[in-house]
Amino acid sequence: MTSLDHPQLSGLGRNPAAAQDVLVRLAAHRAGRHGIALRGGRLADAVVEALLTHGDADTAVRLHGDRISPEMRRQIAGHPDPAIRDAYAGFVRHMVDREVSIGIDALEEAYGRPRTALVGADGPRLRAAVARAWPDRPPAVQLRLLADPAAQVRAAATLHREPGVPPDRRDRCLADPAVRINVAAYIPLTWEQFTRLMQSEGEKVHQALAGNPHLSAEMVARLLDSDDPCVRVAMAQSRHVDAETRDRLYARVEAEYADGSLDADVALHWNFSEPDWLRTAPLSERLTYLDCRHPQFRRVLASCRDLPEEAWRRLDDDPDLAVRRAAARRPTTPPEVLERLVRAHGDMFHIRPLLVEHPNFPRHTLRTFLDEPSPGVRHLALQDPELPVPGLERLAASTEPFLRRGVAGHPHITDGLLERLLTDPDPEVADAAAANPVLRPTRMRGILAAVDL
Numbered sequence: 001m002t003s004l005d006h007p008q009l010s011g012l013g014r015n016p017a018a019a020q021d022v023l024v025r026l027a028a029h030r031a032g033r034h035g036i037a038l039r040g041g042r043l044a045d046a047v048v049e050a051l052l053t054h055g056d057a058d059t060a061v062r063l064h065g066d067r068i069s070p071e072m073r074r075q076i077a078g079h080p081d082p083a084i085r086d087a088y089a090g091f092v093r094h095m096v097d098r099e100v101s102i103g104i105d106a107l108e109e110a111y112g113r114p115r116t117a118l119v120g121a122d123g124p125r126l127r128a129a130v131a132r133a134w135p136d137r138p139p140a141v142q143l144r145l146l147a148d149p150a151a152q153v154r155a156a157a158t159l160h161r162e163p164g165v166p167p168d169r170r171d172r173c174l175a176d177p178a179v180r181i182n183v184a185a186y187i188p189l190t191w192e193q194f195t196r197l198m199q200s201e202g203e204k205v206h207q208a209l210a211g212n213p214h215l216s217a218e219m220v221a222r223l224l225d226s227d228d229p230c231v232r233v234a235m236a237q238s239r240h241v242d243a244e245t246r247d248r249l250y251a252r253v254e255a256e257y258a259d260g261s262l263d264a265d266v267a268l269h270w271n272f273s274e275p276d277w278l279r280t281a282p283l284s285e286r287l288t289y290l291d292c293r294h295p296q297f298r299r300v301l302a303s304c305r306d307l308p309e310e311a312w313r314r315l316d317d318d319p320d321l322a323v324r325r326a327a328a329r330r331p332t333t334p335p336e337v338l339e340r341l342v343r344a345h346g347d348m349f350h351i352r353p354l355l356v357e358h359p360n361f362p363r364h365t366l367r368t369f370l371d372e373p374s375p376g377v378r379h380l381a382l383q384d385p386e387l388p389v390p391g392l393e394r395l396a397a398s399t400e401p402f403l404r405r406g407v408a409g410h411p412h413i414t415d416g417l418l419e420r421l422l423t424d425p426d427p428e429v430a431d432a433a434a435a436n437p438v439l440r441p442t443r444m445r446g447i448l449a450a451v452d453l
Contacts, residue, residue, distance in 0.1 A: 003031035011434025124150035
């Protein structure tokens with residue numbers, strides 16, 4: 001977390017090269033404590049003691065598990081201040097009460113009981129939290145949750161396809177209003193079960209059915225004329241729909257979108273479902289979708305790894321950028337294809353690994369990205385860990401804060417440039433500079449001395 005008032009302190013708290021004495025001194029300042037909270041790995045006992053001395057319950061919330069030593073865990077458990085002593089457990093219980101998903105390890109630590117015992121806890125919210133947090137639970141535990149007297153627990157137990165619903169429990173689940181919508185989306189359905197669900201007037205039931213991967217051709221045919229755009233788009237992605245019907249379904253939703261329908265907008269642009277069945281179809285069938293008018297199918301095709309070279313050549317030149325990006329992630333992508341794609345459109349920093357991290361990417365070309373007009377593409381030059389100083393200085397002079405922030409964290413930065421960015425007007429840039437492990441220890445202590453720490 002970047003402190004707007006003291007970004008150097010919050011950044012220094014995150015700095016992996018900060019010595020123990022630096023962290024102990026930082027613990028006396030709120031901004032420093034925020035930075036320390038974001039550090040990875042275990043904290044030294046002296047640092048934990050300083051955090052407990054200067055911090056509050058918000059600080060203690062982050063002191064738990066393997067982040068601290070067993071001795072510090074015992075010290076916190078016996079702390080005289082109940083706000084400190086119960087900080088982490090109280091936080092977890094608060095998340096449970098608010099029905100916010102939290103990890104099963106956190107639940108075990110906070111409640112002091114193994115997950116097998118928490119399944120039988122008195123509070124239904126806690127049992128529901130266990131169901132959400134323990135996806136690989138044994139069949140016996142799943143059966144217990146499916147039979148739980150609390151609707152919210154049964155709903156949590158059926159929220160995802162795994163661990164699933166045994167065949168002999170499906171009728172009971174479909175008759176249960178608490179879980180009907182959940183299970184309708186993924187269990188194999190008989191025609192009778194499907195028909196009963198179709199008789200429901202509930203929009204969400206029909207949407208759940210539309211996403212069920214086990215629908216037969218007859219079931220799909222019953223859903224084709226739905227008034228719900230989301231259902232029609234889902235049917236357009238079905239394996240049981242021919243190209244003409246698919247085009248008709250999409251055309252109808254697109255026409256509704258053009259007329260201002262919000263539901264059609266959601267169905268077309270905020271619906272992230274894909275025809276996943278295509279990935280396991282025979283290669284000969286998959287290749288017929290190279291000419292599909294709808295990019296969702298070509299994107300799935302591009303995620304396969306066994307296509308012939310001619311197919312890859314066509315996907316590399318696909319008019320849809322997302323298709324080209326998906327194709328570029330195959331192991332055999334030619335270097336020139338990767339460079340061309342990234343140079344024209346940048347990279348997707350929220351998807352790892354980056355395309356510039358692909359083994360075939362010609363990384364020697366990264367520094368030439370400095371001359372590209374797009375700031376997002378210029379930023380990729382920073383992926384070169386040995387980017388020459390003149391290039392760093394060019395980017396550090398940019399008006400875009402994210403470029404300066406990238407320079408501030410670069411391993412090849414000079415002392416002078418780092419000093420300049422430590423006082424950058426953008427707090428995130430200054431924070432990144434203080435967090436750079438190449439920052440000299442004497443400068444770290446100078447930052448502390450400037451605020452009397």
